[in-house]
Amino acid sequence: MDALLEVVKNRQNTSPRGGIRKADAALRYAAVLHDHEVTTVADARTLLADSARFEAVETALRQVPGEGGSGVRRGYLWMLIGDQDTIKPDRMVLRWLARHGVDVTPDSAREILRNIAHKLSAGSERQITAWEVDHAIWQAARSGR
Numbered sequence: 001m002d003a004l005l006e007v008v009k010n011r012q013n014t015s016p017r018g019g020i021r022k023a024d025a026a027l028r029y030a031a032v033l034h035d036h037e038v039t040t041v042a043d044a045r046t047l048l049a050d051s052a053r054f055e056a057v058e059t060a061l062r063q064v065p066g067e068g069g070s071g072v073r074r075g076y077l078w079m080l081i082g083d084q085d086t087i088k089p090d091r092m093v094l095r096w097l098a099r100h101g102v103d104v105t106p107d108s109a110r111e112i113l114r115n116i117a118h119k120l121s122a123g124s125e126r127q128i129t130a131w132e133v134d135h136a137i138w139q140a141a142r143s144g145r
Contacts, residue, residue, distance in 0.1 A: 014066025014073070025064055029077070032060045044081045070106035079131055087113050087134035096141040113137075 013019040020028075036057045038044050047054050061067070061074050076088040087093070089109035097104055097112070104112060113133045120128040 015068060019066030025066055028064045029061060041081060048083055072106055084129035084131045087130050092141045093134060093137050096137050
């Protein structure tokens with residue numbers, strides 16, 4: 001494992017307090033997924049539909065140092081795998097919401113973006129996902145809008 005970490009050369013920490021190197025965290029995440037027989041994206045998508053197995057994996061992933069109490073990293077993982085109802089309520093999303101008068105925590109940001117997606121879907125011919133709302137906020141925040 002140390003040789004692989006040296007190759008990656010990512011010296012950023014997962015957190016300024018109690019974190020570990022991001023490369024180490026990624027390897028630990030991979031080990032947890034492997035231990036739970038999640039070795040492909042298809043396996044991960046199947047896992048999302050199995051609440052008991054999913055909770056076991058979530059519990060194991062929470063043990064990775066630097067995870068934080070909000071589960072932002074885990075949410076991003078599931079979001080990338082295909083969970084359209086999950087968002088990544090990181091600093092960029094929280095700051096964008098605050099600039100628009102909405103002071104939230106990561107947990108309340110998740111709920112607000114899901115509600116926004118639901119309301120947008122009601123006036124649309126298709127379902128708008130929380131992920132799409134998250135992505136739109138990211139695009140707006142990156143462009144300074």
